[in-house]
Structures are given as C-alpha cells and as structure tokens.
Amino acid sequence: xxxxxxxxxxxxxxxxxxxxxxxxxxxxxxxxxxxxxxxxxxxxxxxxxxxxxxxxxxxxxxxxxxxxxxxxxxxxxxxxxxxxxxxxxxxxxxxxxxxxxxxxxxxxxxxxxxxxxxxxxxxxxxxxxxxxxxxxxxxxxxxxxxxxxxxxxxxxxxxxxxxxxxxx
Numbered sequence: 001x002x003x004x005x006x007x008x009x010x011x012x013x014x015x016x017x018x019x020x021x022x023x024x025x026x027x028x029x030x031x032x033x034x035x036x037x038x039x040x041x042x043x044x045x046x047x048x049x050x051x052x053x054x055x056x057x058x059x060x061x062x063x064x065x066x067x068x069x070x071x072x073x074x075x076x077x078x079x080x081x082x083x084x085x086x087x088x089x090x091x092x093x094x095x096x097x098x099x100x101x102x103x104x105x106x107x108x109x110x111x112x113x114x115x116x117x118x119x120x121x122x123x124x125x126x127x128x129x130x131x132x133x134x135x136x137x138x139x140x141x142x143x144x145x146x147x148x149x150x151x152x153x154x155x156x157x158x159x160x161x162x163x164x165x166x167x168x
Contacts, residue, residue, distance in 0.1 A: 003109065004117040005148050007166075008158035009125070015082055017158050018117040019053065025115065027077025031057045032069045034087040049082075063090045067101075067108035076114055084120040084148070088141055098140050102147065110151055120145050122157070 004021065008014035022029055031053060037043035050059065058076070062069035066087050073079050081087075084105075091101045109116065124142045129135045149155045155167035 002115055002154075003112070003152035004115075004154045004156065005145070005152045006117060006119050006156050006158060007122045007145060007149075009122060012158045013161035013163075014119050014121075014158040015049070016161070017156065017163055018080055018082070018119050022078045022080045022115075022117055023056075025078050028075070029057050030073045030076040030079045031059045032066065032073065032079060032081045033059060033061050034063050034066060034081070034083060034090060036061075036063045036090070063087070064094060064096070067104040070105075070108040070112055070116070074112070074114055079112070079114055079116040080119070081116065082119045084118055084144060085123065085141055088144060089137070092137060092140070102140075102144055105144075106147055106151060109148065118148060118152070120148070 004018065006014045006018045033046070033049075035042065035046055037046050053059075057080075060069050060073065064087075066081065066084075070079065070081070087105075088098070091098060109118065121141065122145065123138050129138060149167065153168070154165070157164045157166055
C-alpha cells in the first residue's frame with residue numbers, strides 16, 4: 001500500500017479497516033485527526049478513538065491545515081487521516097476556498113513519500129438534501145472523493161464492517 005482511500009457510511013467500519021491496514025505495516029504510525037471537540041459528546045468520541053488506537057500511534061490534530069500536517073509527517077512509516085469529510089466541513093465552516101483547499105490537499109497526498117491511508121464518508125448514497133448548504137456539502141464531498149480515488153493507488157468501500165476493493 002502506498003496510498004489508500006477508504007470510503008463508507010457512518011459506523012460502517014472504515015476507520016477500523018484503515019487502522020488495521022496501517023498497524024499491519026508496523027513502524028512509526030501517525031494519526032492525523034480532523035475532528036474538533038466542540039461539545040462533550042464529540043470529546044468522548046475522540047477519547048474512545050484515542051483509547052482504541054493505543055500508545056503506538058502519534059496523533060496530530062489538523063482540523064483545517066491537513067495538507068500541512070501531511071507534509072510535516074514524512075518521517076513516519078505510515079499516516080492515517082481520519083477523516084476527510086470532517087475536514088471538508090471545517091473548511092466550509094471557516095469560509096475558506098474549497099477548490100484551493102482541495103487542490104492543496106491533492107498536492108500533499110500526491111507528493112507524500114510515506115504510505116498514507118485516507119478515510120472519507122460516502123455521502124451521495126442517500127436522498128437529495130432539502131437545503132442548499134447540505135446539497136453543496138454533498139456535492140463537494142463527492143467531488144473530493146472522486147479526485148482522491150483517481151489519484152490514490154487503492155480504493156476500498158466498507159459497509160457493515162465488510163470491505164470491497166474498488167481499485168485496483
């Protein structure tokens with residue numbers, strides 16, 4: 001594995017799948033988290049994720065500057081980014097240019113010299129949202145996933161804890 005995109009719905013098992021793939025490699029593992037603890041419930045989720053990973057992982061938080069974090073972690077043996085969907089939400093909420101942020105992320109991923117696994121939600125399988133912001137988010141997430149799927153070496157879809165290889 002050089003570059004891997006793991007797609008799936010909420011609670012599909014995509015994070016667990018990617019984590020196991022990285023842990024199987026061994027070495028110095030870096031987890032780049034894009035979530036922010038904006039309330040108690042999210043803080044508990046983050047704490048559970050940290051506990052599940054254990055002490056073998058070094059964690060970096062990059063809610064917005066994900067490309068910078070990827071570029072910083074090149075001394076690791078492998079990188080896990082969780083998750084691109086939250087990162088996109090953070091970029092949108094910050095009022096930043098999505099095309100600029102997406103292009104910067106793509107450049108960081110394409111030039112990353114370390115094996116990298118990226119996790120993203122597949123949000124386009126449901127109904128069309130009833131408001132413009134939600135439709136824009138769904139569209140931007142879909143376009144980001146398409147660009148990444150084209151750029152990475154491997155793409156896996158996870159549903160109900162089961163993985164299906166989409167690429168190669």
